[in-house]
Amino acid sequence: MDSNEIYAHLQKIYCTILKKDQVTLTDETTAADIDGWDSLTHMLLMDSVEREFGIKFKLMEIMKFNNVGDMVACIQKKLAAK
Amino acid sequence: MSITIRQATIADKEFVMLAIAEAEKSGNDTISYCNILGVSEQEFLVMLSNMLEEEIEGQEMYIPGFLIALVNGIPAAASCSWIEQSGNMASSTLKSNLLMYHTTRSVLLAAMPAIAALKEVNIDRTQGTLQIESIYTSPQYRCRGLTGMLINEHIAQHNTSNAAVNKAQITLLGCNEAARSAYTKVGFVQVQEKKSDNPIILKLLFCDSKIMMEKTIN
Known part of the structure; x- marks a missing residue:
């Protein structure tokens, strides 16, 4: 799956969890850029991302995400290793 | 009476766990x-x-x-501190990640309504400030000024190591008058309150x- 496809899935997840019609995600996006992405919705987002892609992040992987781009790279790596 | 203050090590794990649990109880019987x-x-x-x-x-x-x-020589009081969001994530998000990995999905999902309700009284910590948390003194050592000593030591250590940090913050329950009084004695003033009439809270x-109480440091 390429990064555009991953982003399409992520947009859908973020819209559902954050109850928004549209969420713009880029490699540089962080929680501070998106209204409603707080510690509570963060747990729901990560859970939904793992379920959507059928992957499991390691704790230290998730702790090192500086932005959405880091998460996308990690998803890609895990999907490639499947 | 000899009082010394030192950094906790893994050997202090049980006392640290006691401090976190009792601080979370905030004078009640149940850990929140x-x-x-x-x-x-x-x-x-x-x-x-x-998680530790x-x-x-x-x-x-x-x-x-x-x-x-x-x-x-006997552990009598403890408290922790950190600089808020000195890395890429707020402390609340770091804790969310820890909770996610150390509880089950069903527990987390069942807890979501409660966690969502708590947002009504949640006060965001300010990035770049010194946060002081989990302040606990064993009952037999109370009223000896240990809380103040610990808070002052946290501030002194951060003043030495990080001149850019100019505020210390403590977040506590509004009903915890004893804690509010202790923090006032060491120079903290209330800067914010969030109240809710939601019975779940x-x-x-x-x-x-x-x-939230705050003190200017540095």
Whole structure:
């Protein structure tokens, strides 16, 4: 799956969890850029991302995400290793 | 009476766990995490032990972030500190990640309504400030000024190591008059209060508000 496809899935997840019609995600996006992405919705987002892609992040992987781009790279790596 | 203060090590894990649990009780019988997550105290303590083992800096469940006050060589009081969001994530998000990995999905999903309700009284910590948390003194050592000594030591250590940090913040339940009084004595003033009339909040926290106290340092 390429990064555009991953982003399409992520947009859908973020819209559902954050109850928004549209969420713009880029490699540089962080929680501070998106209204409603707080510690509570963060747990729901990560859970939904793992379920959507059928992957499991390691704790230290998730702790090192500086932005959405880091998460996308990690998803890609895990999907490639499947 | 000999009082010394030192940084906590893994050997202090049990006392640190006691400090976190008792500070979370905030004078009540139940650890607020137990109410929120719907787990027993024993189950929470297992989770807490595992979360401490992860050694994640920047939030309160991190043993080296604690200072221990010893009276005649015996651990008597403890508290932790960190610089808020000195890395890529807020302390609340770091804790969310820890909770996600040390509880089950079903527990987390069941806890979501409670966690969502708590947002009504949640006060965001300010990025770049010194946060002081999990302040606890064993009952037999209270009224000896240990809390103030620990807070002052946290501030002194950060003043030495990080001149850019100019505020210290403490977040506590609005009903905790004893704690508010102790922090006022060492120069903290209330800067924010969030109150809710949602009965779920009272059931979870035994209090309807949270307050933030602040002190200028450096």
